[in-house]
Amino acid sequence: MWQREFTEGFQLHNSEIKKAGLKVTLPRIKILELLEVSSDRHPSAEDIYKMLIERGEDIGLATVYRVLTQFETAGLVVKHNFEGGHSVFELDRGEHHDHLVCVVCGKVEEFFDRLIETRQKEIAEERGFAILDHALTIYGRCGDPNCSCDG
Numbered sequence: 001m002w003q004r005e006f007t008e009g010f011q012l013h014n015s016e017i018k019k020a021g022l023k024v025t026l027p028r029i030k031i032l033e034l035l036e037v038s039s040d041r042h043p044s045a046e047d048i049y050k051m052l053i054e055r056g057e058d059i060g061l062a063t064v065y066r067v068l069t070q071f072e073t074a075g076l077v078v079k080h081n082f083e084g085g086h087s088v089f090e091l092d093r094g095e096h097h098d099h100l101v102c103v104v105c106g107k108v109e110e111f112f113d114r115l116i117e118t119r120q121k122e123i124a125e126e127r128g129f130a131i132l133d134h135a136l137t138i139y140g141r142c143g144d145p146n147c148s149c150d151g
């Protein structure tokens with residue numbers, strides 16, 4: 001399964017990595033592939049490492065950290081330092097969104113609200129700010145019945 005997905009995505013990831021100005025290496029291709037197929041859109045470096053191990057890949061945690069940092073510098077991934085947890089990474093798909101973070105189980109949900117976006121622009125403009133970037137994170141407890149600290 002992994003092998004087939006891997007082969008199909010190979011050319012695409014190859015060019016994405018090159019476009020980002022990085023040399024194409026197997027760990028880079030495999031980590032990029034994993035970020036694209038993972039149902040968890042905001043995994044930590046440890047999550048990525050565990051998923052690679054589950055797929056039988058021989059990539060060390062230190063390599064995962066290094067590749068993620070390189071991806072971040074190259075603009076392929078965005079790193080979020082959410083409060084009360086470790087950093088998580090997501091592919092930069094070029095679509096702006098904000099986040100809801102569960103402080104108990106660490107679940108991350110995405111949202112986009114036009115009204116909030118518009119108000120933020122207005123507030124910045126009123127104060128003479130040109131917005132370069134913004135991140136809105138709402139912290140709380142999720143409604144998942146299985147929500148627990150080990151989640």
Ligand SMILES: [Zn+2]
Nearest residue numbers: 097098117136
């Ligand atoms: Zn926003």
Ligand SMILES: [Zn+2]
Nearest residue numbers: 102105142147
């Ligand atoms: Zn939760």
Ligand SMILES: [Zn+2]
Nearest residue numbers: 042090097110
């Ligand atoms: Zn996100």
